[in-house]
Amino acid sequence: MSTYVLIPGAGGVAAFWHLVEDELRRRGRHTIAVDLPGDDPAAGLPQYTDLVVEAVEADGKAVDGDPGGLVVVGQSLGGFTAPLVCARLPASLLVLVNGMIPRPGETPGEWWDATGQAAALRASDVREGRDPDAGFDLATYFLHDLPQSEIDALLKNNRDESDAAFGTPFTLDAWPDVPTRVITGRDDRFFPADFQRRVARERLGITPDEVPGGHLAPLSHPRELVDQLEAYGTGRPEGGPRPSRRG
Template sequence: MLPRTLLAGLSTACLSLIAGISTATAQDLEARSVVLVHGAFADGSAWNQVTPLLEEAGLNVIAAQIPLNSLEADVAVTERAIDRLEGPVVLVGHSWGGMVITEAGARDDVHSLVYVAAFAPDEGQSLGTYTADFPHADGLDFLEKDAAGYYRLSHEGVAKHFAFDLPTEQIDLIAASQGPINSEALGTPVTTAAWKEKPSFAVVTTQDRMTLTDIQRAQVGKLNAVAVEVDTSHVPMLTYPQVVADMIIEAAR
C-alpha cells in the first residue's frame, strides 16, 4: 500500500504508472463494487469516462442518479444503489456528493470513501456552515434561483467556473443537462461523519472555483486521506478520468 501522503503532487506520468499497477493487481481488490454520486449542477453522466475504467479493473459500478431535492433523499437513493451491489462497496462523491457519502458511508458494507473535489463536513455541519470560514467561491456568483427554490448554474457560470477547461461542446452539454439543487438542502446538516471510521481518499483540484482548493486541502489532513492533486477545474472525472479511476481502484484495494 502506498503511504497516505503518497500521491499529492505526483505528475500525470507517475499516475499513469500507478494506473497500470492498479489494473494489474485487480484480483487483490478488497471492495467488489463502487457507487458514484454526482454533485449539484450535474447528473450521473458525469461519471461516463470513469465507469468503464473501473469495470475494466473488475469492479461493479452504479452511477447513482440522485434527485438533489434534499440531503435525505440523496442519501436514500445512494443507499438503494448500495443495496443492489455485492459488498464491500466504495462510495465516491463529487462536490455535493461528498455531503451524501459522508452521511451514507457509515454502513457496515461501505469499505471506503473517495472525495472528488468534494465536501467532507463534520457531524452537525451543513454545506453552508461548513464553508462559512473559507473565502467565497467565484462560481457561486452565477447561481440562478427559480420560483420553487432550486438553484441552477448559468451557462456563463459553467463555462467560466465549473468546467472551463473542457471543450465548448461538453460545456454546452453540462449546462443543458445539469441537475438543479433545492436551496433548502444546502442548510441541512449531516448527522454522521463516516470518514471518521472509514479509510478516505481524495482527488484535489487546484483550479477549482466551486469547491475551493483550500477547502479540499484542509480536508486531506482531517480525513487522514490518501490524496492526489490535479491541475484542473471542478470536473476532474471529465478532464482526468484515469487519475480519478486510479484513486477509486486504490481505495478498493
C-alpha cells in the same frame, strides 16, 4: 471485483460520472452511479442517502465485502452524502473528489463560511489574474478544462440544486469507521487546491492526493482520476490514516 458507488454533486445528475464509469468498466469494475433529485425542494440529505443505499441494495452485482469491496465516491456536494451512506453500508473505502468535507451538525449551507471558501476563492482569483469581483461564472469556474462535447452534454442535462439539501445537517457525530481518502483537482478554481488541502488536514487529518483537472475532473481527466482510485486498492492504503472521529 470492486463496486464503485458514484455520488454526484449539486444537481445530482448521475450522467456526470459516465466517463469514469466507462473507464472503470474497462478495468473490470462494477459501477453504480446514482441519480439524485437535486431540484426537488422536498429532498435533502436524508432522502439522498436513502436513494443511494436503496440503489446499492437493489443492485444484484454490488459487492459488500473483500476482495474489492464497496468503494463509495462523492464529488463536491456529494461529500456530505457519501459518509452518511458509509454509515449504513459495509463500505471498504470512502473517497471524496473535490468534496465538501462536513463536520457533525453542519449543513452544506453553513459549510462555505465555516471553511472560508469565499476568501480562498478570492485569493486564488487574484493570484491567477481573474477579477475577484466579477461574480460567479459557470464557464470560468466549472467548464474551463472540459472538451466541448462534455460542456454541451452537461448544459443539456444540468439541473439546479434546490435549497433543501443545503439546509439539512450532517447527522453523524463521528466519521464512519471506513478508510477515507481525498482527491483534489490541482486546477480546481472553485475549491482551490490549497484550500482543499487545508480543509482536509483540519477536518480529516488527511493530505489529499492530486489529479489533473478542475472542479469537474471526472469529465476532464477521467482516466487519471480512475488511476488514482484504483491505486488505493481494496481498502486501507499502505501507511494511510483511518480517521474515526471529527469535531
